[in-house]
Amino acid sequence: MNAIGLSSRDQALGLPEGSVRALLALALLGLFAILVSSVLNLRPERRTYSGLREGDVTTLIQHNPDARDIVQRQEGDSQPPTFQVEFYSAQRQDDFAKQMLTLVGTLMTSVISFYFGTTTVRPTADRTRIPPASAVRPQVSPSTAESDTPSDFTITGSGLASVTQVEAVGPPGANPVQATNVNVVNDTRVTCRLNLPAGRWTVRVTSGTLAPVDATPEIDVA
Numbered sequence: 001m002n003a004i005g006l007s008s009r010d011q012a013l014g015l016p017e018g019s020v021r022a023l024l025a026l027a028l029l030g031l032f033a034i035l036v037s038s039v040l041n042l043r044p045e046r047r048t049y050s051g052l053r054e055g056d057v058t059t060l061i062q063h064n065p066d067a068r069d070i071v072q073r074q075e076g077d078s079q080p081p082t083f084q085v086e087f088y089s090a091q092r093q094d095d096f097a098k099q100m101l102t103l104v105g106t107l108m109t110s111v112i113s114f115y116f117g118t119t120t121v122r123p124t125a126d127r128t129r130i131p132p133a134s135a136v137r138p139q140v141s142p143s144t145a146e147s148d149t150p151s152d153f154t155i156t157g158s159g160l161a162s163v164t165q166v167e168a169v170g171p172p173g174a175n176p177v178q179a180t181n182v183n184v185v186n187d188t189r190v191t192c193r194l195n196l197p198a199g200r201w202t203v204r205v206t207s208g209t210l211a212p213v214d215a216t217p218e219i220d221v222a
Contacts, residue, residue, distance in 0.1 A: 025111045032104045046088045050075065057083050064089060138190075138215035140203045145221045147198040153179075154191050155205060155215055161187040165206040168219065171199045179203075196221045 049060060061067060066089040075082045138157035145151040155166065166179035179192035190205070196219065203215040 025114075028111060029108055032100075032107055035100065035104075046086060048084065048086045050082075050084045052083045052085055053080060054083065057085055060085060138203070138205050138213060140215040140217070140219065143217045143219055145194070145196060145219055147221050148195065150180075150193050150195045152181075152191065152193050153203065153219075154189065155203065156189050157215075158188055159207065160184065160190050160205070162207045163190050163205055164208060165212075166190065166192045167204050167206075167212075168194050168196055168201040169204055169214075170197070170201045174199065176204075177201070194219075198222060 052060065057072060061070065064087065067087040068089060070085065070087040073084045075084050138155045138160065140153055140155050142151075142153070145153075155163075161184060163182070163184050166182050168177045168179065170177070174197070177194060177196055179194050181191070181193040183191045185191060194201075194203075198221050201219045201221060203219065204212045205215055206212045
Protein backbone atom coordinates (compact mmCIF):
# COMPACT_ATOMS: atom_id res chain seq x y z
CA MET A 1 0.00 0.00 0.00
CA ASN A 2 2.79 2.39 0.89
CA ALA A 3 4.58 1.69 -2.40
CA ILE A 4 1.59 2.81 -4.47
CA GLY A 5 0.62 5.71 -2.18
CA LEU A 6 -2.56 4.22 -0.66
CA SER A 7 -1.42 3.86 2.95
CA SER A 8 -2.82 6.12 5.66
CA ARG A 9 -1.18 6.84 9.00
CA ASP A 10 -4.51 7.82 10.54
CA GLN A 11 -6.18 4.44 9.82
CA ALA A 12 -5.83 1.00 11.40
CA LEU A 13 -2.87 -1.05 10.07
CA GLY A 14 -2.02 1.82 7.75
CA LEU A 15 -4.66 0.65 5.26
CA PRO A 16 -6.93 3.00 3.29
CA GLU A 17 -10.05 4.18 5.10
CA GLY A 18 -12.75 1.50 5.27
CA SER A 19 -10.41 -1.42 4.49
CA VAL A 20 -10.63 -3.05 7.93
CA ARG A 21 -14.41 -2.68 7.98
CA ALA A 22 -14.64 -4.30 4.55
CA LEU A 23 -12.37 -7.19 5.60
CA LEU A 24 -14.48 -7.86 8.70
CA ALA A 25 -17.65 -7.85 6.62
CA LEU A 26 -16.18 -10.31 4.12
CA ALA A 27 -14.87 -12.55 6.90
CA LEU A 28 -18.30 -12.65 8.56
CA LEU A 29 -20.04 -13.50 5.31
CA GLY A 30 -17.47 -16.18 4.51
CA LEU A 31 -17.84 -17.74 7.96
CA PHE A 32 -21.60 -18.09 7.68
CA ALA A 33 -21.38 -19.25 4.06
CA ILE A 34 -19.10 -22.11 5.15
CA LEU A 35 -21.42 -22.97 8.02
CA VAL A 36 -24.50 -23.09 5.79
CA SER A 37 -22.63 -25.15 3.19
CA SER A 38 -21.73 -27.72 5.82
CA VAL A 39 -25.32 -27.86 7.07
CA LEU A 40 -26.76 -28.34 3.60
CA ASN A 41 -24.32 -31.14 2.85
CA LEU A 42 -25.35 -33.18 5.88
CA ARG A 43 -26.72 -36.55 4.78
CA PRO A 44 -28.32 -38.70 7.49
CA GLU A 45 -27.36 -42.37 7.47
CA ARG A 46 -29.98 -44.56 5.88
CA ARG A 47 -31.33 -47.09 8.38
CA THR A 48 -32.00 -50.71 7.53
CA TYR A 49 -33.79 -53.26 9.72
CA SER A 50 -34.14 -56.90 8.79
CA GLY A 51 -36.07 -59.86 10.18
CA LEU A 52 -39.03 -57.82 11.32
CA ARG A 53 -42.46 -59.25 11.66
CA GLU A 54 -45.51 -57.28 10.67
CA GLY A 55 -46.17 -56.07 14.20
CA ASP A 56 -42.52 -55.06 14.56
CA VAL A 57 -42.77 -52.97 11.38
CA THR A 58 -45.80 -51.11 12.73
CA THR A 59 -44.05 -50.44 16.04
CA LEU A 60 -40.87 -49.24 14.26
CA ILE A 61 -42.80 -46.72 12.16
CA GLN A 62 -44.71 -45.47 15.21
CA HIS A 63 -41.48 -44.84 17.09
CA ASN A 64 -39.97 -42.95 14.11
CA PRO A 65 -42.58 -40.32 13.18
CA ASP A 66 -40.01 -38.41 11.10
CA ALA A 67 -39.22 -41.42 8.93
CA ARG A 68 -39.14 -40.65 5.22
CA ASP A 69 -38.94 -42.74 2.06
CA ILE A 70 -39.90 -45.95 3.87
CA VAL A 71 -39.20 -49.07 1.83
CA GLN A 72 -40.65 -52.37 3.10
CA ARG A 73 -39.69 -55.71 1.49
CA GLN A 74 -40.68 -59.22 2.41
CA GLU A 75 -37.79 -61.56 3.09
CA GLY A 76 -38.15 -64.98 1.48
CA ASP A 77 -41.13 -67.27 2.02
CA SER A 78 -40.78 -67.84 5.74
CA GLN A 79 -43.84 -68.30 7.88
CA PRO A 80 -44.76 -66.10 9.57
CA PRO A 81 -43.36 -63.66 6.97
CA THR A 82 -40.50 -61.34 7.91
CA PHE A 83 -39.74 -57.99 6.39
CA GLN A 84 -36.79 -55.68 5.69
CA VAL A 85 -37.46 -51.97 6.29
CA GLU A 86 -35.31 -49.08 5.05
CA PHE A 87 -35.87 -45.38 5.77
CA TYR A 88 -34.13 -42.17 6.77
CA SER A 89 -35.26 -39.16 8.76
CA ALA A 90 -34.08 -35.78 7.49
CA GLN A 91 -36.94 -33.44 8.36
CA ARG A 92 -35.12 -31.80 11.29
CA GLN A 93 -31.96 -31.27 9.27
CA ASP A 94 -33.97 -29.66 6.46
CA ASP A 95 -35.70 -27.28 8.86
CA PHE A 96 -32.39 -26.26 10.44
CA ALA A 97 -30.86 -25.65 7.02
CA LYS A 98 -33.76 -23.38 6.04
CA GLN A 99 -33.39 -21.42 9.28
CA MET A 100 -29.66 -20.99 8.65
CA LEU A 101 -30.30 -19.76 5.10
CA THR A 102 -32.75 -17.19 6.42
CA LEU A 103 -30.29 -16.09 9.09
CA VAL A 104 -27.44 -15.76 6.58
CA GLY A 105 -29.61 -13.74 4.21
CA THR A 106 -30.54 -11.36 7.02
CA LEU A 107 -26.91 -11.01 8.12
CA MET A 108 -25.74 -10.35 4.57
CA THR A 109 -28.35 -7.63 4.13
CA SER A 110 -27.46 -5.99 7.47
CA VAL A 111 -23.69 -6.08 6.95
CA ILE A 112 -23.80 -4.83 3.38
CA SER A 113 -26.30 -2.09 4.25
CA PHE A 114 -24.16 -0.94 7.19
CA TYR A 115 -20.93 -0.97 5.18
CA PHE A 116 -22.21 0.92 2.14
CA GLY A 117 -24.38 3.18 4.28
CA THR A 118 -21.47 4.44 6.38
CA THR A 119 -19.18 4.90 3.37
CA THR A 120 -21.87 6.96 1.62
CA VAL A 121 -22.71 9.22 4.56
CA ARG A 122 -19.08 9.91 5.57
CA PRO A 123 -18.01 11.91 2.44
CA THR A 124 -21.17 14.05 2.64
CA ALA A 125 -20.48 14.86 6.30
CA ASP A 126 -16.86 15.72 5.51
CA ARG A 127 -17.87 18.16 2.78
CA THR A 128 -20.34 20.04 4.97
CA ARG A 129 -18.19 20.13 8.10
CA ILE A 130 -16.71 23.48 9.07
CA PRO A 131 -12.98 23.11 9.74
CA PRO A 132 -11.98 23.63 13.40
CA ALA A 133 -10.07 26.71 14.41
CA SER A 134 -6.89 24.68 15.00
CA ALA A 135 -6.90 23.72 11.31
CA VAL A 136 -6.74 27.37 10.20
CA ARG A 137 -3.17 28.68 10.27
CA PRO A 138 -3.29 31.81 8.11
CA GLN A 139 -0.36 33.92 6.99
CA VAL A 140 -0.71 37.31 5.35
CA SER A 141 1.46 38.95 2.71
CA PRO A 142 2.83 41.50 2.12
CA SER A 143 3.77 42.51 5.65
CA THR A 144 4.20 46.22 4.83
CA ALA A 145 1.88 48.86 3.39
CA GLU A 146 1.52 52.63 2.93
CA SER A 147 -0.80 54.47 5.28
CA ASP A 148 -4.23 55.54 4.06
CA THR A 149 -3.69 53.75 0.75
CA PRO A 150 -5.84 50.80 -0.36
CA SER A 151 -3.55 47.78 -0.60
CA ASP A 152 -4.20 44.21 -1.71
CA PHE A 153 -3.27 41.34 0.62
CA THR A 154 -3.16 37.57 0.25
CA ILE A 155 -3.97 35.22 3.12
CA THR A 156 -2.71 31.64 2.87
CA GLY A 157 -3.10 28.63 5.16
CA SER A 158 -5.52 25.72 5.52
CA GLY A 159 -9.25 25.50 6.09
CA LEU A 160 -9.92 28.88 4.50
CA ALA A 161 -12.81 27.77 2.29
CA SER A 162 -15.38 28.92 4.86
CA VAL A 163 -13.89 32.37 5.56
CA THR A 164 -16.70 34.92 5.94
CA GLN A 165 -14.92 37.99 7.26
CA VAL A 166 -11.46 39.59 7.27
CA GLU A 167 -10.55 42.60 9.40
CA ALA A 168 -7.44 44.32 10.69
CA VAL A 169 -6.95 45.10 14.40
CA GLY A 170 -4.58 47.98 15.14
CA PRO A 171 -2.96 49.67 18.12
CA PRO A 172 -4.94 50.20 21.34
CA GLY A 173 -7.74 52.72 20.79
CA ALA A 174 -7.85 52.22 17.04
CA ASN A 175 -11.05 50.90 15.51
CA PRO A 176 -10.85 47.64 13.54
CA VAL A 177 -10.80 48.05 9.78
CA GLN A 178 -13.01 45.76 7.72
CA ALA A 179 -11.47 44.34 4.57
CA THR A 180 -13.14 44.84 1.21
CA ASN A 181 -13.09 42.74 -1.97
CA VAL A 182 -12.77 39.56 0.12
CA ASN A 183 -12.35 36.67 -2.35
CA VAL A 184 -12.10 33.06 -1.18
CA VAL A 185 -10.00 31.54 -3.97
CA ASN A 186 -9.84 28.06 -2.47
CA ASP A 187 -9.28 26.25 0.83
CA THR A 188 -5.73 27.61 1.12
CA ARG A 189 -5.97 31.13 -0.29
CA VAL A 190 -8.01 34.28 0.31
CA THR A 191 -7.44 37.73 -1.17
CA CYS A 192 -8.72 41.05 0.21
CA ARG A 193 -8.09 44.83 0.25
CA LEU A 194 -7.35 46.97 3.30
CA ASN A 195 -6.96 50.73 3.77
CA LEU A 196 -4.97 51.11 7.00
CA PRO A 197 -3.69 54.10 8.97
CA ALA A 198 -0.09 54.14 10.19
CA GLY A 199 0.85 51.62 12.85
CA ARG A 200 1.14 47.87 13.30
CA TRP A 201 -1.95 45.93 12.34
CA THR A 202 -2.96 42.31 12.82
CA VAL A 203 -5.18 40.64 10.22
CA ARG A 204 -7.99 38.65 11.81
CA VAL A 205 -9.84 35.91 9.89
CA THR A 206 -13.31 34.62 10.77
CA SER A 207 -14.54 31.27 9.41
CA GLY A 208 -18.27 30.64 9.75
CA THR A 209 -19.32 30.64 13.41
CA LEU A 210 -15.83 29.86 14.73
CA ALA A 211 -13.77 32.23 16.84
CA PRO A 212 -11.60 34.65 14.82
CA VAL A 213 -7.99 33.59 14.18
CA ASP A 214 -5.11 36.06 13.90
CA ALA A 215 -2.88 35.82 10.85
CA THR A 216 0.86 36.29 10.97
CA PRO A 217 2.96 38.37 10.60
CA GLU A 218 1.69 41.80 11.61
CA ILE A 219 1.42 44.45 8.89
CA ASP A 220 3.74 47.42 9.38
CA VAL A 221 1.98 50.49 7.94
CA ALA A 222 4.15 53.59 7.51
